[in-house]
Amino acid sequence: MLHDPPKPTSPEKRIDTARLQTGALMIIAFAVVLFLLVQARFILISLATAIILFSLTSDVINFIARQRIGPLRIPNAIASIAAMVLIATALLILTSVLLAQVNTVLVTTLAYTERAPSAIASMFGWLSEDNQAAIFNAVRSIDATSYLRSAAGQASGITQATVLIILFVGFLFAERIWFDTKLESLIGDKAQALRVRKIIQSIIHRVNYYLLVKTVISGITGAMVYALALAFQLELATALGVITFVLNFIPNIGSILATGLIALVTHVQFGAPNTTLAIFVIATGIQFLNGNVIDPMLMGRALRLSSFGIILSLAFWGAVWGVPGMFLSVPIMVMLLVVCSHVPHLRPFAILLSREGLPDTEQMLNETAKRDVFQKPPKPSGGI
Template identity: 75%
Template sequence: MPYDHPPQDDSTRRDTNRLQTGALIIIAFAVVLFLLVQARFILITLATAIILFSLTSDVISFIARQRIGRFRIPNALASLVAMVLIAAALLMLTSVLLAEVNTVLVTTLSYTERAPSAIASLFAWMGEDSEMAVLNALRSANVSSYLRSAAGQASNIMQATVLVILFVGFLFAERIWFETKLINFVGNEAQAARVGKIIASIIHRVNYYLLVKTVISAFTGALVFLLAKAFGLELATSIGILTFVLNFIPNIGSIVATFLIALITHVQIGEAHITLAIFVISAIIQFVNGSIIDPMLMGRALRLSSFGIILSLAFWGAVWGVPGMFLSVPIMVMLLVVCSYVPGLRPLAILLSREGLPETEQMLDQPIEHDLFGNERR
């Protein structure tokens, strides 16, 4: 008589399925993480190109709808003009950034000899032994090799810029077919329209975030430039530009910019009271712009959890480095909107949202407008 295995009950079968599903999720996450790290250069440039394309696609559509008498601006002409302007702006910004990096590196080399003593003096309050330990550690560091490495990394910016321009150009060339491709891909016009509204919501929120962040960062960079100029710092222009750029990194960027200007001041001037004054004034500027003006303008436009922003910043910074920090908030906005409309992922959207109230299905059919301070009117 053959041996019969006892049948598995439903609970055992469910536990096995959950175990298999969990293992598959872990494996899939590991594979995706591996691909994100290995293809980081291509993926970073592609993500940047998509964001630039989304920033200008609505403007192109608006221009193409305008009429000059009986003449209507062709969509192809509007796309070509936008492409030329984007390419010129990216190349100009890259050239300015590389020039400022070169200025900073050259000036830093001139400060290499006195910088260790100036930095070590900041630890004098901890005792002479601590000051000497910091001084010896700084002198043992090969600053020149670090600077050459930084210069080599900066040269990759131009390659990335050219690749971003190519990506944006091909996106512009195919933008007129996006709607047709979406309908054929989904296979249902109603579902394609829903997906299109979700994409439009993502573009709207990312564009609004970048617009407000650019205005606030430019204002902060200008104030810090005037502060550095008032105290006669040699790198006033570079400090202002770096402050503008670093403020796109949420939370951490403003802190780094504040300590950077204080460090440069102490190395150049060497007066503790002047360094403290610049540090305090710069910190006040960053606090007012980042904690008062920025939230007031953003309003509830993003609905992002502060803790979620920190997690996104840490994750993408670990995966893609500094570029990942710049892209962390736009990526989190995309995840929040997508998870809001996928029933199985809605719990994740609740965790990512600030008040635990992500978007609902009804919001897709309601146009989103903002007043001057970023408060939503529906």
């Protein structure tokens, strides 16, 4: 004899309702956070960059403070001021170089506007004449002037962001000496506060090592591309070297964009398929050697991120923060990997984010906390 299924009791109804409410609240919270990330993107991007630069200075300060002038050791305060001056100087120089190269690219692009459609259409000579004509009309219909004007406007915002980042870093320096005290008071447990501090030190070390290696590799790649462009007498040799250096900080697609850009500039300037192909092959070889051989060799275990996770992070932060989000996607993912590795409930996410499915252990956390990016024990002092 068939029986109707038992009706859920009142406690079961309450559990289902609570789960439904929790899910709805999580969706609403995610939507609110996403809205704030988009609306406050300029400030948040500047703040995130300032925090990364500030964390980088913690290793720089430890390195400077270990140096001696005769029998005297450099005081921590002087080391902090020196690191701040170095950061401000480097940011201002980098900004001026970028703005100068952007201005060069914009002026040269205007000169190339007339011959660019025919040069680009000729790259598809293996297609039919109708398809080439369609590509030519499509490229010619692009309003390059408006895009260049927009690019110039965005470039002018780099100076404002640089000043804001320097201010943020300065105020973070002012709070640095009180960080340990605030952390211990916030958590209320010395042992747990020490563990949180080790996690923060691990994040700092991993991000700093990634930035150090990436800067060296990107600098070498940019210099090689500059030499290549100079050898073929390209008008934008310096700009291509600088742009290659910058784009290589964007994982995976940055090197592809840089290689495509130098090939496009070559074809527009010379219109010779053989020359374009030669530069494309050489530039691809440079990017492959530095990005797929030397880079992984130097990174070692410092960047054990899932390739698919990097693509997802790149797509998400690129959609939320645009190009700056692409530059920050890997440091943010490194932070998430370290945090999730040492929070039991979030460890499954760390397994998904890690390359081999082996996130950090407590032993690795203790080993990382004992050294800075220069592989020496940091000088004990207040703050991180």
